[in-house]
Amino acid sequence: MRARIDGPETVYLLPVVGPGRVLLGVISLRNLIAAEPSTPLSEMVRESITTHALTNRETASREFLSHRLIAMPVVDEEERLVGILTMDDVLDIVDEEDAEDIARSSGSEPLDRSYLSSTIFRLVKSRIVWLLVLAVSAILTVQVLEVYEDRLDKVVILALFIPLLTGTGGNTGNQAATTVTRALAVGEVRIRDLGKVIWRELRVGALLGAVLGLLGFVVAGLVYGVAIGLVIGLTLLSVCIMAATVGGLMPIIAKRVGADPAVFSNPFISTFCDATGLIIYFSIATAVLGLS
Known part of the structure; x- marks a missing residue:
């Protein structure tokens, strides 16, 4: 030695x-x-x-x-x-991987040098691909709104709550995805735990949705009437359950197919929850308000 x-x-x-x-x-x-x-x-x-x-x-x-x-x-x-x-090797690797995950979860590619030393072209290049992907995927939301355009014409008030509902769905899904992605990274969750994760996030989403739904029902009901309040309350409950379940599911699916779980978090989950949340919203509004 x-x-x-x-x-x-x-x-x-x-x-x-x-x-x-x-x-x-x-x-x-x-x-x-x-x-x-x-x-x-x-x-x-x-x-x-x-x-x-x-x-x-x-x-x-x-x-x-x-x-x-x-x-x-x-x-x-x-x-x-x-x-x-x-340990030095591990710290360098984890630092690089965490920086990459953070960048991709926010819809951009990690920079290969510091921010101030990167050229404007390099910054644009790191972001433009994801923006194009998200812009194309956002067409789904526009198409959903087009399908339910006649419902909005009949009850214009429904349009006021769209940002609230889509934002709640996206945030709920991203919270679940971030938690599960972290659990996958540190080995607390494995692919075989898919069923356990779904069941856990289903219950978490139900509790979150119950709290937010009750609040939405009370506030919207007092201002716009019981029927609208019921629509908002039921939609918040349903959207939270859906978003939490999908948010917990996607990172594990990504891991299973060999993709980076961070890529499946914020950008794609937000888009998916926006479109799916609107379908849930207008479906509930149609049933509760008797629209056709």
Whole structure:
């Protein structure tokens, strides 16, 4: 160790290999120093949590942090040591991945340099693609409004609540998506937990919708009448249930198909909830107000 002290990335956790560089385990520097000089290494070796060389770097880093490690050996398919993952590596990776997730969740691509040193063209390029995608997908909302245009002509008051309902749906969906995306990243939720997530978000959405729906019913009912209040209350309840469920579902689907869960959060969920929320809204209004 003294002869090669300048070579290794870290000396706090030492990998022990056998013939063919097959990893046998690790020894901590503390135990090595504290042991009697005559103690064989084989008596100090302990099993180590490892990661595969082809494992996604964010996945490996999140696992590293979840186990509170100071270093993690990297092995190939034959369990041969090929390197070691250190805390410095993990912090750099997590920082880059979090910056990328934050950027994509807000509908833009991450910058490869600082904001002030990026050119105007680079800033525009990082945002324009997502804006075009969202503009095209927003056509769905326009088409829904066109379908229910006759209902709006009959009860103009319904148009006043559209921003409230679409905003509530988008915010509810984004809250659920952000929570589940984070849980996926740190390993608290896995793809096999899809049913549990749906059931949990369904109940969360129902409780949120009940509170907001009751408030909407009271306020809208006092100002515009009981019928309008009932429409708003029922719509808020339904939209919250739908948005929370979809928001919790999409990141897991993204993970399953190999996509970045952050991409499926804010931009797409907002658009989906806008269009679906309007369909729910006008369907409830048609039934409650007797429109046709």
